[in-house]
Amino acid sequence: MSRLVILSNRVPQTTRGAQAGGLAVALAEAARLGSLWIGWSGRIGTGTELAVRAERGVSYAVFDLTETEHHGYYTGFSNNTLYPLLLFRLGLMRFRAEEFAAYEAVNRRFATAALPLLRADDLLWVHDYQLMLAPGALREAGARQRIGFFFHTPFPPPAIFTVVPRARTLLVGVCGADVIGFQTASDRDGFLACAASLLDATVDDEGSFTHAARRVRTLVCPVGIDADGFARTAREAAQHLPAQRLRQSLHGAALLFGADRLDHAKGLPHRVDAFDILLRQHPEHRRAVSFLQVAAPSREEVAEYRRLRREMDERVGELNGRHGEPDWIPLRYITRATPRATVAGFHRLARVGVVTPLRDGFGLGASEFVAAQDPLDPGVLVLSRFAGSAATLDAALLVNPFDAEAIAEALHRALTMPAEERLARHATLLGHVRSQSAAGYATHFLDALAGSAAPAREMAHV
Numbered sequence: 001m002s003r004l005v006i007l008s009n010r011v012p013q014t015t016r017g018a019q020a021g022g023l024a025v026a027l028a029e030a031a032r033l034g035s036l037w038i039g040w041s042g043r044i045g046t047g048t049e050l051a052v053r054a055e056r057g058v059s060y061a062v063f064d065l066t067e068t069e070h071h072g073y074y075t076g077f078s079n080n081t082l083y084p085l086l087l088f089r090l091g092l093m094r095f096r097a098e099e100f101a102a103y104e105a106v107n108r109r110f111a112t113a114a115l116p117l118l119r120a121d122d123l124l125w126v127h128d129y130q131l132m133l134a135p136g137a138l139r140e141a142g143a144r145q146r147i148g149f150f151f152h153t154p155f156p157p158p159a160i161f162t163v164v165p166r167a168r169t170l171l172v173g174v175c176g177a178d179v180i181g182f183q184t185a186s187d188r189d190g191f192l193a194c195a196a197s198l199l200d201a202t203v204d205d206e207g208s209f210t211h212a213a214r215r216v217r218t219l220v221c222p223v224g225i226d227a228d229g230f231a232r233t234a235r236e237a238a239q240h241l242p243a244q245r246l247r248q249s250l251h252g253a254a255l256l257f258g259a260d261r262l263d264h265a266k267g268l269p270h271r272v273d274a275f276d277i278l279l280r281q282h283p284e285h286r287r288a289v290s291f292l293q294v295a296a297p298s299r300e301e302v303a304e305y306r307r308l309r310r311e312m313d314e315r316v317g318e319l320n321g322r323h324g325e326p327d328w329i330p331l332r333y334i335t336r337a338t339p340r341a342t343v344a345g346f347h348r349l350a351r352v353g354v355v356t357p358l359r360d361g362f363g364l365g366a367s368e369f370v371a372a373q374d375p376l377d378p379g380v381l382v383l384s385r386f387a388g389s390a391a392t393l394d395a396a397l398l399v400n401p402f403d404a405e406a407i408a409e410a411l412h413r414a415l416t417m418p419a420e421e422r423l424a425r426h427a428t429l430l431g432h433v434r435s436q437s438a439a440g441y442a443t444h445f446l447d448a449l450a451g452s453a454a455p456a457r458e459m460a461h462v
């Protein structure tokens with residue numbers, strides 16, 4: 001079997017502490033014995049050396065970024081330009097040519113770091129928007145291996161994507177890959193429409209096209225979790241101190257629970273508004289419910305994330321001031337990264353799981369909530385229709401995350417749902433979560449990659 005080589009911005013267990021993102025978690029479960037994983041160390045430094053370590057059968061090769069690289073590539077083009085663009089948030093997007101240059105250079109750095117480590121029959125799998133130019137850079141540096149690329153974010157249609165200067169260059173970079181994977185059919189459709197319009201690609205019925213004399217296949221392949229493993233973790237964690245203390249502190253109140261990165265795409269202010277509306281319009285829930293929102297700090301280098309943090313501090317304070325009682329705090333809010341097992345235990349206690357991003361590639365929190373439930377007395381999932389997971393998890397209460405009134409009504413419906421309906425919805429959801437495993441995700445993608453035609457010896461000039 002070919003060796004798997006993963007390239008992603010972040011690798012699991014960097015020195016930055018608890019992971020607060022879906023990609024590293026999803027892939028950590030998918031990486032197989034013998035894999036090599038190349039990425040940023042999470043440190044700022046001046047050394048150019050690769051540090052190699054092995055853990056549980058996977059080798060990690062990581063390198064530091066300089067302050068300038070980090071600023072231009074990560075804070076700048078990745079998170080001030082591409083991320084808002086791909087999440088349909090044009091109002092938050094800004095473009096600076098020098099940041100794009102840093103992004104190009106760091107993508108090339110990934111390629112040149114990887115190249116000497118590669119074996120002829122390796123399967124390379126490049127991940128996410130931070131590395132859109134890496135497949136092209138690998139080809140230019142002479143890589144002949146099969147290369148796959150996966151978008152963990154959504155992919156917008158041309159009317160949005162073409163707003164970014166260098167849109168064509170980005171597409172050409174990704175098209176250095178043989179297989180490009182997406183979370184949903186609509187993300188793939190958006191990408192293919194961009195390829196048709198910017199690269200003059202003629203797309204066949206299977207979503208493949210020829211670019212620069214190479215066949216590029218596209219694939220819809222949603223990520224997944226190890227549902228039984230997560231259920232076990234949740235069951236055990238529910239007996240541990242953090243969950244026990246939470247349970248005792250509720251004094252029988254129903255728990256609404258959300259766990260997200262503190263990110264503008266997660267719809268957190270809208271969620272607070274929705275809870276405010278719920279308490280006003282359905283006063284019977286006062287004192288009978290408590291909302292716990294864990295919001296792990298994320299990308300604090302980026303001004304928009306710092307602004308969001310201030311906004312949330314303010315809104316949470318306002319809500320608790322307006323509705324709270326000396327012995328009842330309606331909204332509990334934690335802005336610290338919380339271990340995944342502890343979160344699993346909190347999911348298990350929750351009557352309602354609140355996953356309402358304005359847009360999300362997949363939204364693994366939805367699968368985790370479902371897997372963590374007691375199947376004999378499950379909670380109800382309230383899910384954004386703009387999360388990739390909504391394509392399959394449509395037995396959840398689907399909401400428009402921009403519509404706080406509609407979210408409030410869904411929360412009310414979830415809190416008052418008869419047991420029979422809860423059980424039926426949960427059984428359907430669990431069936432989907434079980435069938436979308438982390439291992440299945442990797443196998444599906446890598447089988448397609450292994451079966452793709454070997455790249456031509458020379459990459460045609462583009």
Ligand code: F6P
Nearest residue numbers: 010020021022023024128152153
């Ligand atoms: O899927 C979105 C994503 O950007 C992943 O690429 C990333 O691993 C995760 O969110 C966390 O982001 P960051 O690495 O910027 O902390």
